[in-house]
Amino acid sequence: AGQCGSSDSDRLITLNVSTLGLNETLQGVQLEKRVTQIAVVDQPTAVVARETFITAPRVSVLECNGNIVSSAVARIAVAIKANAGGGKLSGTLSVPLDGGVASFGDITIDLQGSGYTLEFSYVGNAQVSPVVSQAFSIEAPVSRIDIVSGPGGTTTVASQPFASQPVLHLKSIDGSDxxxxxxxxxxxxxxxxxxxxxxxxxxxxxxxxxxxxxRGTVTFTDLAISKASVGQGLAQEGYSLYFLLNDFGSETATFTITP
Incomplete structure (x- = not known):
């Protein structure tokens, strides 16, 4: 039988065959590397509810000696294991291996809680035990957008950046940062x-x-509007901006644009 090799090259085995007193040695039989385990390369860490992880959770598939099986053709599925807050996991929950690695860049959990874990499972021909991540917390979600500064109440020339660019603070439902x-x-x-x-x-x-x-602050630096509202014979001259996150947002006070 084959044994764990020490490199990424195809392993060789030697078979001794004895038939009718004739001994032959067959060498150079190639064995496909076999996935035996999953390892978490980048652990999930604390993140705000309904937001993607700052560093995407990433796992690799390994053979028995710990080398990555870069040729593996399979998928890795992710699910919540310890559901500390009763949350729902959303995003791409089954990812194909690429060079023996699977990355989950768009997954989110919607409810706050401390002590969540994720379980990663191998979806392929090999029988491989799932692996569970370290525990992490999901923080309170953003529930409102406070406009700290912006063009509201000002006048700017068309196509020129606002003199007062928008700065926003993201807050929880109780007003905390x-x-x-x-x-x-x-x-x-x-x-x-x-x-x-x-x-x-x-x-x-x-x-x-x-x-x-x-860290909860949004800074726009170069916003401008292309068309004037002043001097155009309009009954209404005030523009406003809207800042959107998911299904809610915040509107600026009105401002005007001159030719």
Whole structure:
């Protein structure tokens, strides 16, 4: 029988065959590496509810001597093992191996709790025991967006970056700061530029419109609006911006854009 090799090269075995007094040695029989275990390479760590892990949980498949089986053709499935908060795991829950490694970059858990674990299972021909991650916590989710600064109440020239760029703080339902790394999307909500009879379209929000929070603070740096609202004979001249996270958001006070 084969034994664990010490390198990634194909292992060789030697068979001694004795038939009618003739001894022959067969060498160079190639054995496919066999997956015997799963190892967690990057453990899940504390994260805000409904947000992806800052470092994606990652597992590898190994042969008996601990080397990665880069040629393995299989999938790894993930599920909650210890459900500390009664949460639901969402995202891509079954990932194909790539070079012997599976990464779960979009999974989230929706409910707060301390002591969650994840279980990773091999989905393939080999019989491999699942592996369980270290325990981690899910923190309170972002429930509101506070606008600390922004263009509300100001006037800016069309296509020029706002002098006061939006800065947002992400808060929990009780008003506490949330150490979030969520992506926030900015868009135009109140849009007087669309009321221009001669040119109702082509109002652009310019700049970087999707920004990731850093420890719960979101800082936009280059937003601008392409079309003036002042001096156009409009009954309504005030623009406003809307900042969206999941299914809720926050609106700025109105502001104007000059030619």
């Amino acid at each position: 949330v150490d979030s790394s969520a992506l926030i999307t900015a868009s135009i909500l109140q849009n007087p530029g669309m009321l221009q009879a001669h040119d109702p379209d082509n109002v652009l929000l310019m700049g970087t419109k999707i920004v990731r929070a850093v």
